[in-house]
Amino acid sequence: MKTLKVKKEFYLLSVLIIGLILIVGDFWQQLYFSDSNYQLEKGERVEIVPGDILEQQFISNRNGLGEVGILFGGKPLPEGYFLELILADEKCQQKLRTEIIRGKFDFDSDNLYKFRFKPLAQSKSQKYCLQIVYQTDLQQPKEREVRLFANKASSKTALPAVRIKPTKIVFNKTGKSQKKTNGKNTAEKIDNEKDTAGVIDDKKVESEAINHSQLQEKQGYDSPIVFRPGYKNGSIWRNWQELNQRISQYKPWFLKGIYLDAIFVLMVGLSGYSIWLLLKK
Amino acid sequence: MKKTKLLLFFILTAFFVRELFLIAVLPIFRGQDEARHYNTVQYLATGMEKNCQFVEIDGVKTYKPNKQNKKDLSTYRYSDEIREVAHISQIAALRGEEYEKISFSFDYNGVGENEFKKQKHSRQQSFCPPDIATSAFGKDYLGWYHRGLVWVENLLQKQDIFVRVFSLRIISALLGTSILWLAYHIFRTIDINTKQSLLLTAIISFLPKFSGYFTNINYDSLLIFTWTFFTFWGVKILRFGWTPKRAFGIVVALLVGIFTKPTALPLLGALLFLFWRAPRKELQQLAVGKFLKILFSGGALIALYNLSQKAHLGEMFSNEYLSQLFVYLSKSLPKIYGSSRDYWGVTGWGGTNLTMGYVYIIWFMEWLAWIGLFVWVAGPYIYKLSERLSVRKALKKTRRALILNGWIARTTERKKYFWFMLLLIVLLQVAVRVADWKIFVGTHSLVLGTPGRYWLPNVVPHFALLLYGWRVLFVKIMRFPERWLEFYLQAFLVLTILYWHYKIFDIVIPRIYL
Numbered sequence: 148m149k150t151l152k153v154k155k156e157f158y159l160l161s162v163l164i165i166g167l168i169l170i171v172g173d174f175w176q177q178l179y180f181s182d183s184n185y186q187l188e189k190g191e192r193v194e195i196v197p198g199d200i201l202e203q204q205f206i207s208n209r210n211g212l213g214e215v216g217i218l219f220g221g222k223p224l225p226e227g228y229f230l231e232l233i234l235a236d237e238k239c240q241q242k243l244r245t246e247i248i249r250g251k252f253d254f255d256s257d258n259l260y261k262f263r264f265k266p267l268a269q270s271k272s273q274k275y276c277l278q279i280v281y282q283t284d285l286q287q288p289k290e291r292e293v294r295l296f297a298n299k300a301s302s303k304t305a306l307p308a309v310r311i312k313p314t315k316i317v318f319n320k321t322g323k324s325q326k327k328t329n330g331k332n333t334a335e336k337i338d339n340e341k342d343t344a345g346v347i348d349d350k351k352v353e354s355e356a357i358n359h360s361q362l363q364e365k366q367g368y369d370s371p372i373v374f375r376p377g378y379k380n381g382s383i384w385r386n387w388q389e390l391n392q393r394i395s396q397y398k399p400w401f402l403k404g405i406y407l408d409a410i411f412v413l414m415v416g417l418s419g420y421s422i423w424l425l426l427k428k
Numbered sequence: 429m430k431k432t433k434l435l436l437f438f439i440l441t442a443f444f445v446r447e448l449f450l451i452a453v454l455p456i457f458r459g460q461d462e463a464r465h466y467n468t469v470q471y472l473a474t475g476m477e478k479n480c481q482f483v484e485i486d487g488v489k490t491y492k493p494n495k496q497n498k499k500d501l502s503t504y505r506y507s508d509e510i511r512e513v514a515h516i517s518q519i520a521a522l523r524g525e526e527y528e529k530i531s532f533s534f535d536y537n538g539v540g541e542n543e544f545k546k547q548k549h550s551r552q553q554s555f556c557p558p559d560i561a562t563s564a565f566g567k568d569y570l571g572w573y574h575r576g577l578v579w580v581e582n583l584l585q586k587q588d589i590f591v592r593v594f595s596l597r598i599i600s601a602l603l604g605t606s607i608l609w610l611a612y613h614i615f616r617t618i619d620i621n622t623k624q625s626l627l628l629t630a631i632i633s634f635l636p637k638f639s640g641y642f643t644n645i646n647y648d649s650l651l652i653f654t655w656t657f658f659t660f661w662g663v664k665i666l667r668f669g670w671t672p673k674r675a676f677g678i679v680v681a682l683l684v685g686i687f688t689k690p691t692a693l694p695l696l697g698a699l700l701f702l703f704w705r706a707p708r709k710e711l712q713q714l715a716v717g718k719f720l721k722i723l724f725s726g727g728a729l730i731a732l733y734n735l736s737q738k739a740h741l742g743e744m745f746s747n748e749y750l751s752q753l754f755v756y757l758s759k760s761l762p763k764i765y766g767s768s769r770d771y772w773g774v775t776g777w778g779g780t781n782l783t784m785g786y787v788y789i790i791w792f793m794e795w796l797a798w799i800g801l802f803v804w805v806a807g808p809y810i811y812k813l814s815e816r817l818s819v820r821k822a823l824k825k826t827r828r829a830l831i832l833n834g835w836i837a838r839t840t841e842r843k844k845y846f847w848f849m850l851l852l853i854v855l856l857q858v859a860v861r862v863a864d865w866k867i868f869v870g871t872h873s874l875v876l877g878t879p880g881r882y883w884l885p886n887v888v889p890h891f892a893l894l895l896y897g898w899r900v901l902f903v904k905i906m907r908f909p910e911r912w913l914e915f916y917l918q919a920f921l922v923l924t925i926l927y928w929h930y931k932i933f934d935i936v937i938p939r940i941y942l
Contacts, residue, residue, distance in 0.1 A: 259527035396538030402452040417442035
């Protein structure tokens with residue numbers, strides 16, 4: 148019977164400890180400090196369709212860039228569609244970090260999606276390129292838009308966003324040219340059914356004298372998209388210090404800085420000890 | 429005994445320090461109606477002086493119109509100082525979308541904070557009529573809560589507003605700590621053993637709604653305290669009878685409660701219960717007898733009537749109100765699950781699948797307790813009915829029937845605590861719904877509603893009833909040993925601890941600071 152009693156308390160303590168570890172872990176995953184130079188305010192609607200690439204260049208204000216929050220809006224990402232989020236170098240060529248969001252994914256009207264990645268230690272004053280690539284696995288996809296926002300007030304330093312809509316000119320047997328969206332699967336079939344509609348055959352395209360410079364159509368916006376970088380410091384202590392700084396702002400002297408540290412330590416100690424006493428036999 | 433006192437001390441101190449941390453985490457005026465309550469304190473502290481601005485519109489002198497933006501407290505009809513601090517601390521950013529944040533500096537002082545503290549700011553009201561927390565007793569009536577806090581406001585008047593506001597928040601935390609002390613002693617008085625009483629006290633201390641509410645400047649914190657204070661003296665009277673000290677305690681609780689917020693008026697009804705159910709022996713020893721019982725009951729009823737008239741509750745019996753009662757109830761009662769979720773700490777922006785999972789577990793545990801309570805209360809009547817239905821013989825064969833019959837006889841004493849706690853819960857529900865109904869008739873919508881925080885005055889009676897119900901179900905009917913009930917409470921404690929930490933560290937802090 149004594150063994151049974153010990154086991155019960157052990158189980159409870161284990162559950163408590165595991166639960167607290169998970170909570171701390173989740174907190175650590177969210178511990179990115181948002182860049183106060185960016186304002187998230189909805190503005191002009193930006194809608195992309197499958198095959199589009201949205202590029203946004205910006206300069207990181209600090210070291211430890213580890214997050215880019217992107218404001219989406221409106222319709223959810225449907226099943227069979229996916230967004231590839233890429234953090235690339237300033238020329239938008241070399242991929243540094245990527246993430247894929249697969250549908251079905253719900254972007255409700257107030258959703259800020261946080262693209263999180265291993266922090267870039269020496270990111271201060273470096274220019275980066277955020278690419279949002281919208282693709283689909285479906286053979287016959289529909290034009291399902293994903294909505295973002297562009298706003299001049301979003302950032303004073305980020306460059307205006309650019310939307311790249313890959314297009315292609317093909318000549319059918321009658322010699323008439325027709326624009327068609329790029330990608331493995333197209334949303335439209337060309338009129339001439341005997342051609343391999345929906346499939347891009349490079350060789351065939353070349354033989355029909357495709358103008359390669361028209362492979363991509365760029366649409367520039369006046370403003371950057373609405374997004375906000377986030378940063379993580381290199382050490383736990385430095386992260387705690389910065390969090391302490393943020394919490395201390397607009398507070399009285401006895402709830403700032405070192406006093407806040409002391410309250411936190413006392414809280415952990417007292418709560419932990421009283422819980423231990425309550426849970427033990 | 430010494431160990432018990434020490435453990436209680438640790439529970440209370442740990443709660444107070446957790447409240448200090450939470451007070452530090454929550455930005456200024458983040459609490460429910462906090463700015464309005466603080467403005468009320470400032471209004472009283474400045475002698476109710478106004479510096480109103482007037483304009484003439486169509487030859488009529490009127491207050492200068494104030495264009496108020498619901499998100500931005502700096503546009504409200506508050507004192508100049510509150511408007512300025514609301515602006516400088518960027519409160520509007522936290523009242524908008526979940527992703528909005530204030531602009532942080534790389535320092536322990538916020539943007540503009542140092543400059544703000546160096547300047548002098550007027551605590552007078554320039555925008556009229558002042559937006560203050562009046563009472564159902566009349567728009568010129570300001571409660572004892574605000575009047576009490578004026579003393580602290582004036583003591584600290586040379587300090588900046590951050591020191592004053594957060595000091596008043598600490599007073600709320602002290603009230604919360606006192607409530608926990610009272611809770612423990614209430615549980616002990618109504619025959620709950622030491623360990624279970626400590627566990628229940630600790631569970632309440634980790635309830636997010638309870639914990640969060642005592643970080644605010646709000647007259648509800650004093651109301652909850654006085655309601656619990658009344659409950660404390662009430663159970664003492666039920667157990668040990670009337671004495672001058674207990675009578676004095678009850679009267680103080682009533683006066684402070686009623687003159688803080690009229691929601692405490694129904695406690696006069698609970699007082700009648702105490703007159704009639706307290707042990708007679710003590711009443712006879714005090715030589716009060718039936719005559720004084722009737723006299724005091726009459727006094728309570730007259731006070732209830734007069735105060736109800738003052739709060740314009742007499743109008744509720746008019747045709748205008750009664751005709752809308754059914755409509756009101758049909759709209760309000762289905763929202764009880766929302767109120768319950770709110771009571772257990774799941775707020776609008778803090779709601780996730782995990783938090784809803786927590787609520788569903790709690791609701792399941794509550795239903796178990798209500799089943800136990802039903803069996804406990806209805807058991808004797810079912811047993812008597814069984815005789816009439818000639819099934820007593822069949823029932824007698826079951827062990828459970830025998831147990832119930834025997835146990836019910838022994839726990840008649842405990843039943844009076846049950847009825848008292850239930851009465852408190854019902855009276856508060858009636859009070860809250862009457863106030864809600866009154867506003868519904870005027871506005872044709874549930875503007876006030878019955879949010880979960882309005883149920884907090886009965887957090888102690890609620891948990892007492894839950895424990896009674898669990899004890900009947902697990903110990904008496906299912907025949908588990910008493911220590912399994914304690915294990916069950918420990919598991920509940922672990923659940924609330926985890927939820928509290930999840931809410932603060934994974935929802936609140938990221939929402940505001942990351």
